[in-house]
Amino acid sequence: MKKMFPKLFEPGQIGTLRVKNRLVKAPQTTGLSNKDGTVTQRLVDHYTHLADGGAGLVIVEYAYIDDIASKSCHCQVGISSHEHIAGLGWLADSIKNHGAKAGIQIEHCGRQRFLGPPMKSASPIPWPMLYDQFHTIPEELTIDEIQVLIEAFGDAAKRAVDAGFDLVEIHAAHGYLITNFLSPFTNKRGDWYGGSRENRFRFLRQIVENCRKKVGPDFPLTVRLSGTDYEPDGMTIEDTIYYAKELERLGIDAFHISGGDHHTMIHQVSPMAMPVCYNVWAAEAVKKEVHVPVMASGSITLPQYAEDILEQGKADFITLGRPMWADNEWVKKAMEDRPEDIRPCIRCNEGCLQRSSFLGRTVMCAVNPVLGFEEDLAIKPAETKKRVVIAGGGPAGMEAARVLKLKGHDVTIYEKRKLGGYLHEASAPEFKEDIRHLIDYQIHQIEKLEIPVICEELTPEMVKAGGYDAVISAVGAEPVIPPVPGINGENVINALTILDSHPEIGRKVVVVGGGMIGTETAIDLAEKGHEVTIVEMKDAIMADCAVTDIIAYYEKIGRNRIAVIPGLRVTEVTDQGVRGVNDRTGRRTELPADSVVIAVGLKPRHAFYDTLAGEPDLEVYEIGDCVKAGKILDAFHTAYKTAVRI
Structure with missing residues (x-):
């Protein structure tokens, strides 16, 4: 027994599957497959390194189940065709060859299709971000189309079995198609698949029944659910508990609980401005009501957090997404009682989300440059010592x-x-x-x-x-010190000085510059009781921030009543505050302030x-x-x- 994290390294059971420890690599899309969904050497290298890192179970990223509208994003792995099986078998065997059990997640993207039309959903309710991009409203699935998809999910699950995977996870969370049916926020149907909780569950129930029929009674089958989608009038934890109980009766072997959808992304992929272990409360709520294992997920960045969750009986397994991208040896280092050597995920979402998913690139990590280039960028001994x-x-x-x-x-x-x-x-x-x-x-x-x-x-x-x-x-x-009259006044201070030495400043503050440094400084000051205004020359603040930071920071700005004035160029700093002009309208503005904080950027x-x-x-x-x-x-x-x- 390991002395630091004994609970993490107890063996566990998911249905008939014996797992060597309680740590699971959560499925996350990488963009490392071929365009047609077939497996690449880069994808295999990526997952074998994860398996080498010590996780008991590695669940491969979501795989699309048909060739019509289920594929969500660029270079996503596919499981829609018999021709995918050979590559998937290569991948599954490679994971198992390196000491982990191999699972795969199957999904239909629903209204969250980054590739544009065709886009299908429970009801014609778009995700605003994609509507702005493609001007596409999802088509409401017909009854006949629903029946075809039910069969497609079952066929995909059977392909996973044939490929040699040890477990299949059905993705019913995060705003994808099944969630579009489960949540009243996105399900406005008036037929058998809409309205009551029982009707909204019908699609998932039939998918599970079809999958179970095709994979057999003893094959490990799990479902990922959002505790809540955090949408107004959306899916509640009471809904999720109902779904989980019904799924358990249908023979589901474990539940993987997270939360949110792409519209409420800060609850799904929580940034550092949000609490750690963000959706563990939902896993705990489900665990109290079911008799099969529950996996907790979401911002469980450090081993001690994971150990505490298991020790307190909030979950049976811990799934790690971003943390195992930041350090594929997270599990091994925790097992060897050296958590100080774990390169921590800082939840910046800058590489894994902002510069990869949103830009259509392959996976990246801010603190782990090797991610996705595990072989190409491996550290090798130098030929000549220097x-x-x-x-x-x-x-x-x-x-x-x-x-x-x-x-x-x-x-x-x-x-x-x-x-x-x-x-x-x-x-x-x-x-x-x-x-x-x-x-x-x-x-x-x-x-x-x-x-x-x-x-x-x-x-x-x-x-x-x-x-x-x-x-x-x-x-x-x-x-950068802008060439503005009065910029060297005694009431002027740089944002970095504020953050470094926390000097005494006045109660009323104007922050000049609304980038990341200026916005974070303004929020920090406001949370300490200052009355803060942000002035930004561009048309909007936070132009250099990840989308999840923008959402989280705007919530903090509203909560702390920070005034934001975009489109204003500061022309002078005085003892009483700042003067500025809107270059579009020519309107001049004076803002009173006891202290003026400068945060207009950095120069190399x-x-x-x-x-x-x-x-x-x-x-x-x-x-x-x-x-x-x-x-x-x-x-x-x-x-x-x-x-x-x-």
């Missing part, structure tokens, strides 16, 4: 140092302030706690690898005199790199914010991909 010095100990500098040390190089970091760089400012608000875990992880890696850290500024002269083979500039960026520090570039017999590199002021994803990716080539 002496490398790194200027700057922020996230980019520390990640580069870690990779270089693992490759066998001699590495030294110079950091004049403290390890972590601007991560300290980024993690200052209470709702940014996830980043503090990332700082702890990175510093621990530097200490564990015994990488020297010298607490002073590295100069070009020191590099030239140091006999180094390579130097990496990771000196970051500095605040190029001077260090430029001074050394071209120096003979010296390799010179630039990473992180000093390449281009960006986000944590940019820091980690530029650092890793540079260091792995040295």
Whole structure:
């Protein structure tokens, strides 16, 4: 028995399936399949690395069940045809060859079809985001079409069995087609499949009956349900408990409980502004009413959270989505009693959602540049050992140092302030706690690898005199100071200073700049009791934020009564506040303020790199914010991909 997390590593049972521990890789789309849904080498590499990481069960991302309208997004894996079986068998066997049980999730996307028409649903109610994009209203499924889909789900489940999977999960959560029937928010039908709770459940009941008939009585069959879709007049936890009880009677072997849909995305893929373990309450509610295992899901980022959930009897299994993308060895490290070595998911949604799903790219992770490139970007020993010095100990500098040390190089970091760089400012608000875990992880890696850290500024002269083979500039960026009269007044302070040293400021505050830094600073100040106004020159604030942050931050802005004035260019700062002009209308505005906070962006520090570039017999590199002021994803990716080539 492991001393730190004993509950996590107890064996478990899902129907007839014996699972070696209580940790499950939750299904998440990767975009790593071929366009026709067939399996690729990249997809197999991805899942074998996950299986190597120690999870008892790996559930492959949702697979579309027909070739009409069930496919949700680009390069999604398919299970709609007999021709998919060969590749799926390769995938299932590869997962099992690496020590995990293999499951697969089957689904129809319903109204959440990122590929545009044809789009089918229970009722012609669009998801606003896709309506804005495609101007498509979902077609209401006819009775005949429903019968065809019921058969398609059963056929897909049978293909999974034939391919060698150990378990099939029916996706009835997150706003996909089955949820479109289950939720009164999206089901306005007047026939057998609409109206009462019993009628809304009919579609799922018939799907389960068909799947069970085709996979046999003993094959493990599970269902994923949203505890609630968090929609007005939507599906309630009482609905979900009813559905779960009925499904148990039909022979379902376990329930995977999460919440939300794409319209209420912050409840489905909760950002760091939301509480951790966000939908565990729903798993607990279902577990009290059923007699089969329940899997808890959603923002369970750290092993201690998972252990507590099991210890308190809130669930029987823990499913990990984003956390196992951030670190595929999450399970192995927890099992070896070294949680400090787990690279934590910070729930930024920047790579996995914003830059991959929404842009039609393959999966990415802000803190794990290897994701999706598990073989291509693997760390390999360097052919020639080099002496490398790194200027700057922020996230980019520390990640580069870690990779270089693992490759066998001699590495030294110079950091004049403290390890972590601007991560300290980024993690200052209470709702940014996830980043503090990332700082702890990175510093621990530097200490564990015994990488020297010298607490002073590295100069070009020191590099030239140091006999180094390579130097990496990771000196970051500095605040932009707009050329505005009064900008140096005593009542003016930079946002980074606010977040770093928390100086005394007045009660009434105007924040100039509505990007991520300005918005987060404004919310932090408002939650501490200040009266805050955000002024932004663009037509909208948060242009550089992930969509889930935008939704969560707008809720905080409303709750804290923060005034937002877009389209206003500040022309002067005075002792009494700011003056500005709307460049479209020419209207001039004066805003009174005790303190003015400047947050108009960052500019890269190029001077260090430029001074050394071209120096003979010296390799010179630039990473992180000093390449281009960006986000944590940019820091980690530029650092890793540079260091792995040295």
